[in-house]
Amino acid sequence: MERLRHFATNVLAMAYREGSVMRHDKAFIAAVAVQPIVMLLLFGGALSNEPANVPWAVLDQSQSAGARRLVEEIGATGYFLAPQRVASYEDGRALLARGAAVALVVIPHDFQRDTFRSRPQIQLLLDGADPLTAARIGGTIGQVARKFDPDLRSVAARSADRPAVANGSAGLQTRPRFWFNPTLRDRNFFLAALGGMLLTNLCFSVSSIGLVGERESGTYEATLALPTSPLEIVLGKLLPYVGVCYVVLVIAIVGAGTLFGVWPKGSWLAIGVLTLPFVFASLSVGVLISTLVHTSAQAVFLTVFVILPSVVLSGVMFPYQLMPHGVRAIGAILPLRWYQIGLRSLVLRGGDFGDVWVPLVALCLQFTVLMALVRWRMKPRLG
Amino acid sequence: MKVRRLRTLMVREVRATLRDPFTVISLIAVPLVALLAFSSILATNVEHMRLGVHDASRSALSRRLLSDVAASGAFDPSPYATREALEAALVAGEISAALVLPPDLQDALAQRAGAAPPEVQVLYDGAETVLAGNADAFLRSILAASGARISVRELSSRATRLGELRSPAARAGVDVVTQALFNPQLLGRPFMVAGTFGFVLSFVTVLITAVSIVNERLSGTFDQLQLTPATTVEILLGKLLPLGAVFSLDVLLMVVVAGLVLGVWPAGSVLFFLLVATVYVSMSLSLGLIFSATSATAAEAVQKTVLFSVPLVQLSGFAFPIRNMPMPVQWLAELLPATHFIRVARAIYLRGAGPFELWSELLFLGAFGAALIALAVRTLERRT
Numbered sequence: 176m177e178r179l180r181h182f183a184t185n186v187l188a189m190a191y192r193e194g195s196v197m198r199h200d201k202a203f204i205a206a207v208a209v210q211p212i213v214m215l216l217l218f219g220g221a222l223s224n225e226p227a228n229v230p231w232a233v234l235d236q237s238q239s240a241g242a243r244r245l246v247e248e249i250g251a252t253g254y255f256l257a258p259q260r261v262a263s264y265e266d267g268r269a270l271l272a273r274g275a276a277v278a279l280v281v282i283p284h285d286f287q288r289d290t291f292r293s294r295p296q297i298q299l300l301l302d303g304a305d306p307l308t309a310a311r312i313g314g315t316i317g318q319v320a321r322k323f324d325p326d327l328r329s330v331a332a333r334s335a336d337r338p339a340v341a342n343g344s345a346g347l348q349t350r351p352r353f354w355f356n357p358t359l360r361d362r363n364f365f366l367a368a369l370g371g372m373l374l375t376n377l378c379f380s381v382s383s384i385g386l387v388g389e390r391e392s393g394t395y396e397a398t399l400a401l402p403t404s405p406l407e408i409v410l411g412k413l414l415p416y417v418g419v420c421y422v423v424l425v426i427a428i429v430g431a432g433t434l435f436g437v438w439p440k441g442s443w444l445a446i447g448v449l450t451l452p453f454v455f456a457s458l459s460v461g462v463l464i465s466t467l468v469h470t471s472a473q474a475v476f477l478t479v480f481v482i483l484p485s486v487v488l489s490g491v492m493f494p495y496q497l498m499p500h501g502v503r504a505i506g507a508i509l510p511l512r513w514y515q516i517g518l519r520s521l522v523l524r525g526g527d528f529g530d531v532w533v534p535l536v537a538l539c540l541q542f543t544v545l546m547a548l549v550r551w552r553m554k555p556r557l558g
Numbered sequence: 559m560k561v562r563r564l565r566t567l568m569v570r571e572v573r574a575t576l577r578d579p580f581t582v583i584s585l586i587a588v589p590l591v592a593l594l595a596f597s598s599i600l601a602t603n604v605e606h607m608r609l610g611v612h613d614a615s616r617s618a619l620s621r622r623l624l625s626d627v628a629a630s631g632a633f634d635p636s637p638y639a640t641r642e643a644l645e646a647a648l649v650a651g652e653i654s655a656a657l658v659l660p661p662d663l664q665d666a667l668a669q670r671a672g673a674a675p676p677e678v679q680v681l682y683d684g685a686e687t688v689l690a691g692n693a694d695a696f697l698r699s700i701l702a703a704s705g706a707r708i709s710v711r712e713l714s715s716r717a718t719r720l721g722e723l724r725s726p727a728a729r730a731g732v733d734v735v736t737q738a739l740f741n742p743q744l745l746g747r748p749f750m751v752a753g754t755f756g757f758v759l760s761f762v763t764v765l766i767t768a769v770s771i772v773n774e775r776l777s778g779t780f781d782q783l784q785l786t787p788a789t790t791v792e793i794l795l796g797k798l799l800p801l802g803a804v805f806s807l808d809v810l811l812m813v814v815v816a817g818l819v820l821g822v823w824p825a826g827s828v829l830f831f832l833l834v835a836t837v838y839v840s841m842s843l844s845l846g847l848i849f850s851a852t853s854a855t856a857a858e859a860v861q862k863t864v865l866f867s868v869p870l871v872q873l874s875g876f877a878f879p880i881r882n883m884p885m886p887v888q889w890l891a892e893l894l895p896a897t898h899f900i901r902v903a904r905a906i907y908l909r910g911a912g913p914f915e916l917w918s919e920l921l922f923l924g925a926f927g928a929a930l931i932a933l934a935v936r937t938l939e940r941r942t
Contacts, residue, residue: 217869221887222878224688229881245732271739273915274905296733303741304908307688308879310602310744313736314695320732321702350677351694354648356684364687384857472769472856473580479765479864480588484595492877494689496654497601520651523685530650 185403189411193385197415203381207419211373211426218365219435225361226311231278232259234267237286245282245297249319254312267300277302278312355440355523366431367522368491368515370424374450375457375485375511377423379478381416382461387474390465405553413458420454421447428522440525449517449531452538456510459545466552485511513537563788567796575804581766585804589758589812596754597820600746600877604693609633610656612644615663619708623659623678626704632696648683655693656681740825740908751822752907753876755812756900759838760874761867763805767846768859771797776856790938798843805842809835825910831903834920838899841927844934851937874900895926 197203231249235242246258259276261267270276281298289295299316301309356363386409389395398408428446432438439446464481468474486492488502489511495503506512517534520526528535575581609627613620628635635657638644647653658679680697682690738744774780774797783793809832817823824831846863853859872878873887874896880888891897898919905911905919913920 213869217872221883222872223882224691224878225882226879227882268739272909272911274901274909294733296735299734299736301736301738301744302909303738303744304749304904305879306602306738306741306744306746306749307600309738309741310695311691313738314698317734317736318698320734323732351680351682351698353682353684353690353694356687356690359682359684359687359690361687364685367685388857468580470856472773472860475857475860475864476580476584476765476769479860480584480591484591487595487599493599494601494686496607496686496689497604497692498598502595502598516651519685524649524651524683526649526651 182407185407186411186414189398189403189408190414193412194415197419207377207423208426210376211369211423211430214369214373215366215427215430215434218369219362219431219437222365223361224307224311225359226254226308226315229255229278229308229312230259230276231255231280231312232261232267232270232276234261234264234279234281236284237282239287241290241295242282242286245320245323246280248323249280249316252315252319254315271300271302274302274304277305277308278316280316355525362435363437363523364519365492366435366437367519369431370427370450371453371489371511371515371518372486372491373423373427374420374454374514376482377420378416378454378457379461379464379482379485380475381419382413382458383464383468383474383478384461384471385412386462386465387468387471391471406550409462409549409553413462416458417451417454421450424450437522439522441521441530442527445526445528445531446518446521448528449514449521449535449538452535452542453510453514456538456542456545459542459549460510462549463545463552466549485509488512489515491515508541510538510541513541560792564792564796564799567783567788567793568800571797571800572804575770575800581770584762584766585808586811588762589754589808590815592758592762593751593754593812593816593820596750596757597747597816597822598750600750602692602744602746604632604689604696606634607632607655607689607693608653609635609697610638610644610647610653611635611659612638612641612656613659614641614661615659617664619664620659622708623701623704626707627657627697627700630696630700632700633693645681648681651683651685654683654686654689655697657697740910747820748822748908749904751816751820752904753900755809755835755903756874756896757871757876758812759805759809759835759842759899760896761863761871763801763808763839763842764846764849764867765860765863767798767801767843768849768853768863769856770801771847771850772853772856772859775850794847794938798847802836802839802843805839806832806836809839822907824907826906826912830912831906834899834902834906834923837923837927838895841895841923841930844927844930847934848930848937851934870894870896873897876900895923895930898922898926 233246235246249255250258258280259270261270261279264281267276267279267281271279279300281300283296283298286295286297297320299313301313303309353359386395389398389412395408399405403411424446428439460481461478464477465474468477488498488506489495489509490506491511495506495512498506513534517531517538520530520534524530611624613624624635627633633655636653638647638656641658644653644656644658648656658681660677660679663676663678678701680694680701682694684690741748771794780793784790788796813824813828813831849859849863849866853862873880873883873891874894875891876896880891880897883891902911902916902919902923905916909915
């Protein structure tokens with residue numbers, strides 16, 4: 176009991192010292208305030224996978240009313256710029272090769288004739304150099320074409336006696352519905368996990384750079400001379416940052432809500448609880464980094480290159496479900512993987528504690544393992 | 559400027575660089591890790607995705623439909639007895655897509671003449687936008703193909719019965735024959751590999767250059783060198799040229815690893831690509847020089863570079879296409895050299911483009927490079 180109280184007072188004393196140092200660090204405060212705003216604007220307003228302003232070209236060999244209507248209908252989906260007319264197949268391919276068009280729609284000579292005899296066909300050439308856009312655009316044009324009714328007269332006839340066949344020949348009508356995000360906006364996907372990105376950046380860097388800085392300036396040795404153990408020093412030093420993390424998280428959530436209307440649908444309490452083991456685990460990663468390097472420049476360097484794979488492989492920006500199995504397994508080691516799973520469920524799907532117990536347990540486990548590693552690496556060493 | 563002095567300085571720099579294990583590791587490990595990590599993150603397809611199925615129809619038709627879905631390899635259907643169980647699984651994130659087959663599926667198709675086509679409901683977890691988008695495209699085409707096969711069979715049996723040769727319904731719709739040029743399977747890998755060159759050369763190299771120069775200043779060796787007959791320009795060239803050579807070798811290493819490990823070779827000329835990359839390296843060096851000149855400590859130089867480079871890389875179209883951004887952001891992105899280099903790298907890697915197709919981009923890169931080098935030289939002149 177006595178030892179526990181001793182431990183607690185030591186940690187709190189360290190925390191008080193770190194807090195008062197932090198309060199005077201203007202650069203740190205500026206970074207904490209600016210980063211959430213930059214990331215909010217970047218992910219809320221600028222970055223997106225949704226195709227927009229897509230340049231495309233049309234080779235209309237049929238020159239018929241039906242062909243013109245098809246082109247109009249494709250353009251009306253809203254993804255495209257005005258179509259560029261090309262006179263020959265070669266011209267169209269040259270546009271694709273230069274990257275000046277993503278798609279080339281070829282409407283053959285007998286398009287109009289085929290609408291009376293059989294099913295008309297068009298050809299679609301896509302620029303595979305931009306695979307995600309090409310796939311989306313291919314899907315969109317395919318969808319428009321499937322629904323397209325080339326025979327204008329039959330529309331009137333059909334709407335009179337058979338109202339519902341418009342979606343016709345596929346034989347099955349599919350009605351897709353996107354839950355939790357009906358317009359399938361990338362913004363919601365990013366903003367839901369924005370807190371995870373910000374806290375990863377913050378936790379990794381403050382703990383690694385802070386500890387190395389202390390070693391560099393010699394204050395770590397000075398503190399070691401006090402009746403405190405290395406573990407107490409590290410814990411006390413990191414405690415104030417837990418508070419900072421919650422402040423950043425609130426900025427991120429409120430910012431996403433007020434600026435872009437993405438408010439958490441689930442339990443705020445669960446978000447708060449889930450964040451705690453994540454912050455501790457991420458801070459421990461930073462501590463581990465600090466034990467591997469000698470100078471602050473190296474610390475920043477290494478931190479950046481740990482943050483990068485974390486962000487990329489965790490699934491915050493790209494769905495981890497689509498990655499190959501080995502890569503997916505590597506991503507599962509990262510705290511951010513589990514935090515973003517939990518966060519998305521709480522923010523977008525309106526989940527509660529029952530929906531996030533797996534990430535919660537995973538994060539606690541990761542924290543325990545990391546703490547053991549830190550204790551092993553943090554033997555008091557000088558020089 | 560004397561060639562002999564410059565050579566001595568360069569030999570010194572190469573030795574110093576190779577002796578520092580941290581720099582050597584970051585020169586080799588960081589590009590390779592970036593290459594391997596980034597290459598696998600973008601996918602336009604889905605594979606073995608769990609698909610919740612609530613089959614209220616329980617008919618021969620629904621089983622045929624489900625076996626078609628399973629046969630594609632994109633989805634693994636797993637049955638749910640009630641619609642509530644299906645929806646709960648979607649909320650919990652157990653499944654990202656769900657298929658609901660209505661009880662009257664078979665009937666709706668059997669009494670086809672003029673009636674509404676049977677409707678299948680598909681639910682997606684919109685929280686995972688890319689996943690839902692990819693799955694939607696795949697599932698739609700599978701269902702359309704399968705539905706068409708089924709209905710053709712039903713219709714042809716009916717047609718022979720009724721003596722009706724062509725159903726009016728079969729006339730709606732246009733077939734699309736799609737062909738993706740340059741990357742027929744729409745793989746994400748070559749796209750990301752080509753972009754990773756832009757990432758490494760706009761970020762890692764700038765960082766290493768800045769740190770290396772600041773460290774030289776801090777440790778006092780820069781002042782020592784200035785006591786020798788060597789001029790400032792010689793000292794800096796003696797630093798930058800070896801670094802540039804090392805970075806160019808790094809590019810070569812990445813090209814080889816991407817080719818051998820990931821199977822992605824440039825469609826265009828490797829030599830041309832290396833040439834363009836070398837030009838771009840000179841821009842990274844100038845940028846590193848500018849950052850180092852304006853920073854007091856190495857940590858400050860690193861922080862400055864990181865703060866500058868992260869949004870730069872995000873806006874350069876490395877992961878998200880520039881044309882999807884709002885207009886003002888697009889203008890900003892067009893001003894970044896990384897944007898143009900990544901565009902050139904992708905054009906060479908995927909479309910096999912040569913200097914003639916890319917002249918405008920190359921012109922911009924060249925002009926920007928000249929401006930950066932001039933700026934770097936001026937920064938130096940002010941300092942010395």
